[in-house]
Amino acid sequence: MAETRPDRITGAQALIRALEHEHVELMFGYPGGCILPAYDPLLDSEIRHVLVRHEQGAGHAAEGYAHVTGKPGVAMVTSGPAATNLVTPLMDAYMDSIPMVAITGQVPTAAIGSDAFQECDTVGITRSCTKHNELVMSPADIPMAIRQAFHIATTGRPGPTLVDIPKDCLIAEMDWYWPTDQEVLDSLPGYRPNIKGHPRMIKEAAKLILASERPVVYAGGGILKARAAEALRDLVELIDAPVVTTLMARGAFPDDHPNCLGMPGMHGNATAVTSMQKSDLLIALGARFDDRITGKVDAFAPTAKVIHVDIDPAEQGKVRKPDVPIVGDADYVIREIIREIRARQAEGATQADTSAWKSTISGWREQFPLTYEMSEPGAALKPQYCIQQLHAHAPEGTIVASGVGQHQMYASQFWRFNEPYTWVNSGGLGTMGFAIPAAIGAKAARPDRTVWAVDGDGCFQMTAQELVTATLEKLPIKVALLNNSYLGMVRQWQEMFYDERYSEVFLDSSNTPDFVMWAESMGCAGFRVESPEEVAPTIEKANAINDRPVVIEFRTDAAEGVFPMVPAGASNDDLILHPSQQDRAAALQEER
Amino acid sequence: MSGSMNHHILSVLVQNRPGVLARVAGLFARRGYNIFSLAVAPAEQEGRSRITIVVDLDSAPLEQITKQLFKLIDVIKISELDPRRSVERELLIATVRAGTEARGAVLELVTIFEGKIIAVADEVLTVSLEGHPDKLDDFEDLLDSYGIVELQRTGRVALPKLDRGARLRAVN
Incomplete structure (x- = not known):
């Protein structure tokens, strides 16, 4: 089986093979x-x-795919405007630690820097919204660039990576090779994510947990x-x-x-x-003390000690100084903490009274x-009622994707998430318009x-x-459009x-656009619901309907607000x- | 000028690849950290460069800056150099007004500081001085009274001080 002569293929073929x-x-x-050359060998690929x-849709769909599978989402687009259209999804994926690999076409190497047609400095523009990016300058470098991109996107704290490939590198031929794991590691001497957490810190965590009378587990997207x-x-x-699950962690605990x-949070x-505020020990697991969680940082959980488990060392102490910082993989570290607690209990240690x-x-x-x-x-209609009814009629395992705004908060509050990877949303960046393309990726x-996109007008x-x-x-998603015209x-x-x-908040969308006509014009089934008794039957x-997408427009109350609410910058x-x-x-204050 | 009170020196070993300086500079800009000075050149090992960054600690705690820097894939190693336990050097070149009246005094100043004259014209001299940044600050102050036409400093480079014995050779 040994290959005697090198497999001579084009850079484009190498890309698809990679x-x-x-x-x-x-x-x-x-x-x-x-990116045209890369689309030709794609015809012959599985x-x-x-x-x-x-292109923004490609990016968010890749994110939706990654959200529900844990596998890296892949988006491939051309240079210039296509690459800039990917910037929002890349930043979104970076903020929410979504593994994603973007491949962009670039003008031929000889034209780079000449303001050629559809040229832009893609690696420059995306440098601060990717975990890593790379401009390939030779077809021979394509396999390694792709391997690195996948390795970096999926290990440590996951995130988006981008490989920018000039057209001539796609066209020219190269001798195919596939780098070994060791070669990939050797090529990235500065990249060694820490998985295991420090044993002394794990012991310390177990000790604090056993001593705590008012613990709260603060579970994040990690x-x-x-x-x-x-x-x-x-x-x-x-x-x-008790456990709180952040917006990024809905479904991580039933x-x-x-x-x-x-x-928790805003x-x-x-x-x-309030439980976080009054706690004596926050066990933060894969959470990053986002401002939407902490409110005014100085007033956040003032009496709590903090155990902070995060794979990204830069999150330790970025917002709140932890008493026990543990840099490592959440799954590994949690199991180690459990082992340590059990060992202590076997030796006769008892847990403080939390009753x-x-x-x-x-x-x-x-x-x-x-x-x-x-x-x-x-x-x-009340938007909360619509969400509750959607949930009540949803088959088991239904995935919910959401846009950003009130409808997102209602969905997170009133859906009951009992299974991991059933909630797909844009938490960190807060990207309006995320729901539909992300739902497509999930579907x-x-x-x-069943995949519901909860969206606003x-x-x-x-x-x-x-x-x-x-x-x-043929990706029949369902869209619940909560239209309050605002x-x-x-x-x-x-x-x-x-x-x-x-x-400038009145969108005036009660007649224009006609969402039902719009949905139908795109091949979807469209329904409009205006009264409570129509809600359940329409759902x-x-x-x-499983042969095409569905859009239900719910006419909801514009005066309804999301509560509770911590005003921006205020104390929790x-x-x-x-x-x-x-x-x-x-x-809430007296029963301390 | 170096105002070394609230500054720290980071010696950052990186993979010498296109864009690495932009990544480092971009990170500082994006996170709101201030760079006081920066010097970059190939390091002892092939394919590696060393970037010496003097950071302004009023803008962010050093620990956070270091951790964010280390997240850059191309960054291999970061050493924090305590000014008391490192050797620092910088190069200054300046063109100074030195007409007939002032020329003697400028030459004397250059001699005292063990600097060099690297170009001469009728009314101006270009001088150079290598040394500890504090020494360069003094030199610059004194030159200023004659009138500095143009000045360029390299930004400091630094390495850890060697252990005992060898340290004697590392005086300013």
């Missing part, structure tokens, strides 16, 4: 001038290519990245501690589990927020559930699952064209902090409760 060697089964892209309608949901559950059940307090529920803490928390949970008031007959990865108008992709590529979240801020002076109708102690609970606010 992707096959990286086990790529599915990619998202859009061809154009400079790799499925989903042709999007805008749990999902590290495939650590099972380890997390083992730890929580071992120490019987909402229906008695220890789950739900989402729009977190009162119990999740008073548990009863305080259950008191809060009883008094401060997430809530809303049902709409009056004939009035616009392409998991065709057996603002978001929908940013990326709706990808529903054409969904129809023609940029709802911005409107809410103007209502609360700008004396109800509404500036059932949508669930029964100054949480604004739902209006119906505000008379009880003192109860």
Whole structure:
């Protein structure tokens, strides 16, 4: 079988072969001038290519794919405007630590720097929104560049990488080779992510956990990245501690589990927020103390010691100085902490009494559930009700993708997430228009699952064209469009902090566009729902349609706000409760 | 000028690849860290460069800067050099007004500092001085009274001080 003569192939063939060697089964892209040569060998490949309608859609679809599979999403586009259209998804993936590999065409090497047609400095532009990027200058370098890109994207703290390939490098021939693992490591002498965590710190963590009377497990997106949901559950059940799951970690721990307090942060529920504030030990696992979680940092969890497990050393102490920093893979480290706790217990150590803490928390949970008031007959729908009904009728394993804004918060608050990798959203960057392309990526990865995109009327108008992709590529996603005719979240801020002076937030989308006609024109089934009694039947109708995408437009109440809310920059102690609970606010402070 | 009080020196070993300096500089810009001076050149090992960065610590804690820098794939090693335990050097060249009246005094200054005259014209001299950045600061101050026409400093380079014995040879 030994190959005697070198396999002489073009750079383009090498690129596609390299992707096959990286086990790529599915990619998202859009061809154009400079990347043209790569699209020819793609015809002969087993790799499925989903042709999007805008390069941003390719990027978000790749992210959606990566969210639900854990495998790197791949997007391939041409140079210039196509590369700049990828900037938003790259930044989105960077903020949310999504493994993703982008391949961009570039003008021929001889033309680089000459302001050639569709030239842009792609590696320059994407340097600060990728974990790493590389401009290939010879066809012989393509296999190594691709191997490095996949290795870097998927190891350590995952993130997006980009390989920029000039057209002449795709056209010219090279002797095929596939670098070994060792060659890849040798080529990256400065890149050695730490997996194991320091044994002394792990011991220290176990000691603090056993001594804590008011522990809270603060689970972040890193749990999902590290495939650590099972380890997390083992730890929580071992120490019987309450858990909060951040916006990036919804589904990492089951909402229906008695220890789950739900989402903390700016729009977190009162119990999740307050339990962190009053805790004596935060066990932060794959979480990065984002400003949307901490509120005013100086006032965040003032009495808590902090164990911070994160694979990225730069997250340790970036926002909050940890008492026990542990740099390592969440799954590995959690298992080590469990082992250490068990060992101590076997030697007779006992856990501090947490019963008073548990009863305080259950008191809060009883008094401060997430809530809303049902709409009056004939009035616009409550968005929370729509989400609850979607969830109530969703088949098991349903994946929810969301845009950014009020509808995102309602979805995170009122959907019950009980399975990892069923929630796909843009947390760090807050990218409006994320839902539809991300849902397409998720559906392409998991065709057996129902995939709902929860969208707003603002978001929908940013990326709706990808529903054409969904129809023609036979990726029948479902879109729940909560139309309140406003940029709802911005409107809410103007209502609360700008004396109800509404500036440029009225999208006036009750007639224009006609979302149902628009959906139908893109090959989708379209429904409009205006009254509560139509909600469930229409959802059932949508669930029964599997041969094309569905869009349900729910006409929702523009005056509805997301509660609870910690105003930007305020302390988490100054949480604004739902209006119906505000008379009880003192109860959150007194039961210390 | 070096104001070394709130400065720290990072010696950063990197893979010598296209764009590596842009990555380092871009990181500082994006995270709001200030670079006080920067020098870069190939290091002892082939394919490696060493970047000496003097950072302004008012802009961010050193630990965070170092950790963020180390996330760059091309960065291999970062050493933090304590000014008290490192040797630092910089090169200054300056064109100074030195007409007939001032010429003697400027020459004397260059001699005292053990600098060099590297170009001569009727009304100006170009001088050079290599040494510890503090010494260059003094020299620059004194030259200024004669009128500096143009001045260029390289930014400092630094290495850790050697252990005892050899340290004697590392005086300023």
